[in-house]
Amino acid sequence: MNKDTKISLALTRVQFNWTERILELGILLISATTSVAILMIFVFVGRESMPVIFGKSQLDASQSIRSVEDLHKMSAKEIMTYLGLSKEEYNSLDKQSLRELMLLKIETARDASKDKDAFINAASLKYLFFPHQWTGYDKPVFIWQPVSEIRKFNIIPLIVGSLKISLIAILVSVPFAIASAILVSVLVHPKIKEVLKPLIELLAGIPSVVIGVFGLIVIANIVQSVTGCVFRLNSLTAGIALSFAVIPVIFSISEDALSSVPKSYIEAAYALGASRWKMAFQVVMPAAFPGVFAALMIGFGRAFGETMIVLMASGNASILSASILDPARTITATIAAELAETVFGDPHYSVLFFIGLLLFVFTFILNIAANLVMGHLRTRIEGKK
């Protein structure tokens, strides 16, 4: 609101209307929804991943197993700790059920792996991030095999997989997206721009699952015939498919940034005898650089967080490898593929929420950084005006 409106308001607002005040308060509260939503995402995703953060997962601890007859001798508290029951659960169970649970515990202990590795809490931060030499391996390794007698939850292969595929996607999409943005914002007639810009942004309207199908069938074949690689579904295939989704994002934001460079810059460049190339690349681009950089960051965030495309096109093998022709497993695809079968409260469930939390925090930080950079651009351009 500018000064004139404020003056007009002061002159015209005669009534002090309670209903209006309440309604305006309502507007204020509802506007807080977005901020509350972000906070709640953090809280509720974080809540399910707490067992991992605080190391309280109920993986098999080396308890001594008691026989069923011991039930008479154990106090209520002992039974609750031994069987892992909460107070409500203990109160709701009868003697017969408790006997069954004790029997089950004996059976499970008998059938469980006697291996020393089976007793580590593999869903704790230490084992999530650092390598460990598991039974059957000849050196410390980073392994993600959550469904196993000896469960392994190391997330480093997943993080590396996400980073690798996102980087490939950015490297592939940046030249095309930025070149198109330069063309559309600075090099063509505005009438052509009105047609081209929506057309390119239409690419963003293709659902990612359709791009995934295209990647799975077409791009994988092309990549295999061009490179002759061993694995048809690999990081390169996924990266290229992903770039189809990322190009419109980088294009949109860069184009906005380039268009918001004042025309006076361009006129000044021409007035000084610059060629078209010099004007675009040495005057406009540097001026809009923060915006373009922010576009890259947001594009990277989009690539990092994409699920369906990588789920279908990346091969989903959790290996640590630098080769782009090797398959990779991303954080997003892991969550999408594995969450449905986990049991609520199980360590696997908590770990999946934990990597979801990491994903959220990462894109959150990336977005804030991008916003800061955009703000920098705005002050730079508006400041110099």
Next chain:
Amino acid sequence: MKAKINYVLSTIILGLILTYAGEAGNIIVKGSDTLVILAQKWAEVYMAKNKNVTIQVTGGGSGTGFAALQNKSTDLCNASRKIKTTELQNCIKAFGKRPLEFPVALDGLSVYVNTENPIKELTLQQLEAIFTGKVKNWKEVGGPDAQITLYSRENSSGTYEFFKEHVLKGKDFASSAQAMPGTAALIQAVARDKNGIGYGGAAYGQGVKHLLIKKDDSSPAIEPVEENIVNGTYPIWRYLYVYVNPDLYKGEIAEYLKWIRSDEGQKIVKDIGYYPLPKNLRSSN
């Protein structure tokens, strides 16, 4: 189209007021996506013969089925794997006893290779070595000199767990094994990859070669066909299960389960791509 839009809108408005009402004579079945089509077929045929019974079938995965069993939102739970300890614990906590377990069909797991691959048979030990990554080249098992490409399933799949437990003897899959999201993707991948090897349901898999499997070096090589799977000579097979709360195992639910396991119910199993139970496991009517 307009009628459909109206239907949806009125459903929404009604839905805002309606409470979920259970109907009498209603059997709810939830669980494995592997079994959902078969379960739906069973339900359809049974309902056609018994008009007073309605059976609702939904999928969501074996895990979802067990979760529903625990919180009593389903009568029957379809599962492509055995129940896990945590799930057993939760069931005992919920209804005081372990759920009853009924095998309802057989699933044979084939090992697929590309049609151009000269290898025709492998032993279980060789399979274990290949899929755990110990054996990396086809020449080590009598094939051409080429790197083996491994295709596996996502760890949320009952097939994955079964293969790991019974063929790999609990060892880990090699990290380089690609996790395909479903049978189609796996078969497609092996069909295109000369050096690929994968596993999946024996009834599917046109376009790839099914290997004959030997229990060990001295055993005969068995083909994954119905006869061998049902009589157990083919070594890689598993049961598909239905679990039920013992307190609910009476009346219509018991009748339905008996029918599924009878000769009549088992006739349908072949159409969906699984194998019927051997005679000694069926219920006698």
Next chain:
Amino acid sequence: MNHNKLPLQITKPWRDCESIIFTGLCFLATLVVLAILVVIVGYIAVNGWGHITWKFLTSPMTQDIFDASRTGVLSLAIGTAAKVILMTIAVVPVGAITAIYLSEYSSSKSIFTKVVRLAINNLAGVPAIVFGLFGVGFFIKTIGSTIDATFFSQSSGPVWGKPCLLWASFTLAVMTLPVVIVATEEALRSIPNSLREASYALGATKLETIFKVLLPISIPGLLTGSILAVSRAAGEVAPILFTGAAYYMAGLPKSLSDQFMDLGYQVYILATQSPNIEKTRALLFATSLVLLVLTLALNLVAILIRYRMRSQNKN
């Protein structure tokens, strides 16, 4: 203001090689980008068109979900439509009111405004799968369970504390909130202040001005935002994977607490879970084509509305 209207002698620096090569490269890049669009749409269309028949479009899903000759997309279309309609009902009021606040009440210096804007920008960048996790952790496990414990404790199982249409729609609503807010705010801001002042001068209060004068004028903007939101939500699969989409269910959802079948999820299932790839191919492409046509058509409509709005503003 466009630089091409400047005198020719200043603006025709075409003579040097650099510019020609450079512009040529940019032109090629743009061509490649457009080609991607054409190739993807074309590939799906060419492979799927043959299977699109009236029967396909109007027959419901049968249990032979992978058999191209026996199943249709009606259940999927209705499921997707229901999810999207519910989402719109949830997102439009919240989005419009937030936009009203940002455009009419906020001052750019207040911390609250800065926080709200930051939240909107961030919400737009949150990965879709994280929304799915949020839907499970908040809507299903917290709100759903609480509703069940308070109102339905006698019932034989979770009523609202499970994946269903309602929670899937709400999850999508949270995801598409930024789109609606940004489009509506843009529309509101482009209304000249003179209109507001005229309204006040005639004795209207602020709220009356907003709801009776400004909002009706900004409906094209609100519409653009909603249509873009709908288009995005129709195609998103990750948020509904655990909050409501069903692999297969007979019939249509009978209440908001039922699961539903969805176009996008079905495309994923068809591409990866089918037992016979050849038989399912046609079905896969036809279903993808229906989804693609739906989302692209919605996008085009939004673009057209926005174009008309902008040209009207210029006049």
